[in-house]
Amino acid sequence: xxxxxxxxxxxxxxxxxxxxxxxxxxxxxxxxxxxxxxxxxxxxxxxxxxxxxxxxxxxxxxxxxxxxxxxxxxxxxxxxxxxxxxxxxxxxxxxxxxxxxxxxxxxxxxxxxxxxxxxxxxxxxxxxxxxxxxxxxxxxxxxxxxxxxxxxxxxxxxxxxxxxxxxxxxxxxxxxx
Amino acid sequence: xxxxxxxxxxxxxxxxxxxxxxxxxxxxxxxxxxxxxxxxxxxxxxxxxxxxxxxxxxxxxxxxxxxxxxxxxxxxxxxxxxxxxxxxxxxxxxxxxxxxxxxxxxxxxxxxxxxxxxxxxxxxxxxxxxxxxxxxxxxxxxxxxxxxxxxxxxxxxxxxxxxxxxxxxxxxxxxxxxxxxxxxxxxxxxxxxxxxxxxxxxxxxxxxxxxxxxxxxxxxxxxxxxxxxxxxxxxxxx
Numbered sequence: 001x002x003x004x005x006x007x008x009x010x011x012x013x014x015x016x017x018x019x020x021x022x023x024x025x026x027x028x029x030x031x032x033x034x035x036x037x038x039x040x041x042x043x044x045x046x047x048x049x050x051x052x053x054x055x056x057x058x059x060x061x062x063x064x065x066x067x068x069x070x071x072x073x074x075x076x077x078x079x080x081x082x083x084x085x086x087x088x089x090x091x092x093x094x095x096x097x098x099x100x101x102x103x104x105x106x107x108x109x110x111x112x113x114x115x116x117x118x119x120x121x122x123x124x125x126x127x128x129x130x131x132x133x134x135x136x137x138x139x140x141x142x143x144x145x146x147x148x149x150x151x152x153x154x155x156x157x158x159x160x161x162x163x164x165x166x167x168x169x170x171x172x173x174x175x176x177x
Numbered sequence: 178x179x180x181x182x183x184x185x186x187x188x189x190x191x192x193x194x195x196x197x198x199x200x201x202x203x204x205x206x207x208x209x210x211x212x213x214x215x216x217x218x219x220x221x222x223x224x225x226x227x228x229x230x231x232x233x234x235x236x237x238x239x240x241x242x243x244x245x246x247x248x249x250x251x252x253x254x255x256x257x258x259x260x261x262x263x264x265x266x267x268x269x270x271x272x273x274x275x276x277x278x279x280x281x282x283x284x285x286x287x288x289x290x291x292x293x294x295x296x297x298x299x300x301x302x303x304x305x306x307x308x309x310x311x312x313x314x315x316x317x318x319x320x321x322x323x324x325x326x327x328x329x330x331x332x333x334x335x336x337x338x339x340x341x342x343x344x345x346x347x348x349x350x351x352x353x354x355x356x357x358x359x360x361x362x363x364x365x366x367x368x369x370x371x372x373x374x375x376x377x378x379x380x381x382x383x384x385x386x387x388x389x390x391x392x393x394x395x396x397x398x399x400x401x402x403x404x405x406x407x408x409x410x411x412x413x414x415x
Contacts, residue, residue: 018299059296066298074295081300089290091283092189098282114276117189117234128399157286158293171281 001032006041007048011067014045020064020155062154063161087129096122097131097153102168105135105146123147131156190238191276193220198273205277206270210249214242241269309359313393313402318386321362321402322379329372341373346381354391354406362393362402 009030013021027038042065046058049067059068069077089097096119099111111119126132135148154161197216198205217239224235248265353360365382369375382404385391392405 016299020298057296059298069297071292071295074297077297081297088294089287091287094283094286094290095279098279098286101286102279102282114272114279115189116191116238116272116276124399130397155298156293157289158296159289165282165285168278168282171278171285 001030003037003041003044006030006032006037007045010038010042010045010065014042014058014065014067017066019151020059020062020066022064025064059158060160061158062151066155089129090122092117092122093125097126097149100126100132100147101149101153101162101165104148105138106148107138107144107146109144111147190235191273192280193217193235194238195273195277195280205273206266208266208270210242210246210266214239214246217242245269309394309396309403309405311395311398311400313395315383317395317399317402318362318379318383318393320399322375325363325366326372326375329370329375341377343377343381343384346378347385350378350381350385350404351390354404357406359394359403359405362404365404 010026013026013029023035023039023042026042027033027035030038032038042058046060046065049056049058055070055073056067057070059066092115095115096111099114100106103110103114108119108123111123123132127134130150130152132147132153133150134145136146137143138146149162153159159165194213194217197203197213197220198208201212201216203209203213221235221239245265350365353365366375366378369378382391382393386393390407392407393402394405395402
């Protein structure tokens, strides 16, 4: 298959998909065994969008690719889809999410020990928003539920994968005083 | 009526402690424990006076502070060499340091959220049948049932001899599913006004699920529940 044709097919798929598509998935749909070839085509498509400098962009998020609007035009899209713009995470939710992201799989008790506050409400909200999932049960007495982050978490924060968030050692607490 | 305000200024007791330390330009690893304890207790008094609804966790930190303070004041019974090695404040300091890091990580996420909020991808389409793939747990069913019962409570009470046999309700549910692939959870209970009838119907539904004659499924966790008819051959086998 020529690279031009491959790019066109990928563009169609990325345009139509409501979630990021991974290289594996693209290769499977297009029935190509060579994943490198697919990746090369996607990356080229991504560059073309950048060069074209239009309202759309190809993003590499949540271990996949997706065609999204560019942030400069958010106010226009916001007028069309009001509902999408209203939701924002609270600080407790963000703190809890960051603890889960770094320490997963983690139990509710362990999260509460770090934050010093009850976490059950926040966890329920995060589960409903599909930002976290139940990843299993810890093999200790009581078999408490373990939580982990989801693909939706990566997508929501525009992350390619978990390695994109700085490690805990890299994070410097703000200098006090 | 009791008027209460949920404390929004601080995210929690550790947060308020961090605020005190920063405000007074203190070193986390060398907290003047007497001063901090006094300040912290003043906070709690203030919350009380403002009638703010503060959580018990604040008291936990307050008692931790008082405990550390007393340990530092009292002469130690243990051998002096052992005692010198361990600062009673170390554990709290480590906890605060860890919490501070996650607070900062949360800020990083918040920044990313702000950027990402301005970028739109295609919206997911309306859930299809195929999206109802999650088996609803007993707790999901109980949650859904509880909502119905709460609604029924306000109804007028009448003395009517009701048909309260689970077996009858089972066949009625199966009738509802006749020629349909699924019905909504609420549909099963529609027109049923008394709690007793609702309970009998719910038991009938649980029995059908146990017999694997129907399946309760959701599109997403905590989502609405659909009751699917098991495939014919499955029923025949059962």
